Amino acid sequence: MRENILEIISNYNNDKTRLMDILHDIHSIAGYVDQESIELLHQKLRISEAQVNEVISFYHFYNCKPLAKVNIYLNNSITAKMHGREGVLNAFRNECAVEEGGISEDGEFGLFTTSCIGMNDQEPAAIINGSIFTRLTPYRVRELVKDLRNGKDIKELIYEGDGGGRNALPEINSMVCNNIRRRGALLTQDYLPFEITKKLLPVSTPEDIISIVEASKLRGRGGAGFPTGLKWKFGRKAEGVHHVVICNADEGEPGTFKDRILLTEFPELVFEGMIIAGYSIGADIGLLYLRYEYKYLLNFLKGLLDDMRSKNLLGKNISGIADFNFDIRIQLGAGAYVCGEESALIESLEGKRGEPRDKPPFPVERGYLNYPTVVNNVETLASIPKILKNGSDWFLNLGSNDSAGTKILSVSGDCNFPGIYEVEWGTTIKDVLDMCGAYDVQAIQVGGPSGALIGEKDFNRALSYTDLPTGGSMIVFGNKRNILKNVVMNLMEFFIEESCGSCSTCRNMPMVMKKKLEKILGGRGVESDIDDLLSWSEVLKVSRCGLGQTASNPITTSIKNFRHLYENLVQKDIVFDTGFDLEESVKDSCAAVGRQPILHNL
Secondary structure (H helix, E strand, C coil): CHHHHHHHHHHCCCCHHHHHHHHHHHHHHHCCCCHHHHHHHHHHHCCCHHHHHHHHHHCCCCCCCCCCCEEEEEECCHHHHHCCHHHHHHHHHHHHCCCCCEECCCCCEEEEEECCCCCHHHCCCEEECCEEECCCCHHHHHHHHHHHHCCCCHHHHCCCCCCCHHHHCCCCCCCCCCCEEECCCCCCCCCCCCHHHHHHHHHCCHHHHHHHHHHHCCECCCCCCCEHHHHHHHHHHCCCCCCEEEEEECCCCCCCCHHHHHHHHCHHHHHHHHHHHHHHHCCCEEEEEECHHHHHHHHHHHHHHHHHHHCCCCECCHHHCCCCCEEEEEEECCCCHHHHCHHHHHHHHCCCCCCCCCCCCCCCCCCHHHCCEEEEEHHHHHHHHHHHHHCHHHHHCCECCCCECEEEEEEEECCCCCEEEEEECCCEHHHHHHHHCCCCEEEEEECCCCCEEECHHHCCCEECCCCECCCCEEEEEECCCCHHHHHHHHHHHHHHHHCCCCCHHHHHHHHHHHHHHHHHHCCCCEHHHHHHHHHHHHHHCCCCCHHHHHCCHHHHHHHHHHHHHHHCCCECCCCCCCCCCHHHHHHHHHHHHCCCCCHHHC
């Protein structure tokens, strides 16, 4: 094993910034990173063992202890729970003889919880030895485990053949379904791959391209909405030996799966968007950060890049353009929601924990390896070739006055037709509900946990940057759902789990707020507790990144739009209640000595 580890390290030229890749390769042959490997990484990469350990411990899919022969990561997103996760979990427990978070005594099965894996339209879902299994049921679990015990390979057990489209390709071989329900300007099949790179770039200056992007008023589709052309202009002006373009494909927001579709069916759009961005800002380094949960797409995407190199679409003097030397590398993540924040993503790309950086400086000034860096998300980059092909006026005629173009929505939850819907900005929530067949709706989570939980009074609002902005996630909740107990609590637990812990505010306040919510749900809350939750949420706004700044949103937006649910639970006749139950607290000690508490005399 020692020789294997040394060879892996050598393959990356003993480069400590490639630690993520090295750890992935070690896992592929050993299943985990043992102490000997950590010592070798310390010696060869010239980083401390503590630095190696802190990276391993930070990411969900790295391990420093042996795992089982078959490792099951069962998604615990709110949509999974809505569609039968508990029954699936119990089936795995029974069939594998293992408890959640543990490994069976025979070492055959490991059963672990993981956050949203981008399969909200086909829940419950799990990652089993790297393969995605969707629409799990207790029956399917029993059949799956039986086949695994009989020695079948996991690849043989992908049921339903394939998920359609490119999912059927041997390089992907996935049962994941695309579920594209509505196509717009971006998802239509009218794109000739790399036409812009071959024909327009050779006769255009970088400034020409940036001007068209600026004129289109394209804004970032990841949620922040920063003008793309302006970001590129800043990136081009910044001084540096190298310039970098990063595609952020780390969509970890529960309820979001649009990037999965773009990377499966339209990756050429994304890659060409990166090439155009590279030409525009003078970049020579391109990086696509792919979330670990989409690892099943990795070989397919790498194959496309190899084909592009063979056609002079990557590499030196692309399309005959002198000195336009640009290439793209895919970096696989390892399971950390916070890496969706651009500076945390850059830290991860450099082989470190994905902890957000202080700003300024911003990435366009000093980003990856301190080079000027432009970070755009998948949907933003995929929009670029269409804009350059059809013109900025074409794009401006789509959408509304303040929000140009279309938006790809990931719709899931209590609806008849979950999936992908491409709509123009300005579309109302009610229109989306009608499209997806959602009836008797109580609430919608717009923009994932970091967005807003809205009710019926807001269903006529329009999706736009000035009214109801969204990164793309919409989760529908029917009237049978317990909004506070099931939805809000689940979303708060997600933020608690995914905090990097760097800021004391984000590390502590979500847990404090969750405890207060538990007090209210337990019937011991008072009216001032509701106001406390709103007041405490302000503390989180000083956190370093968007995760911490929005971690209270599940509670604050539910109070704003569903305050009556809180008021129905709190006590009206008292001003103060700690939530402390004296009788409950002494129950165990009394039982141990065989006595009954007489609390009325205390």
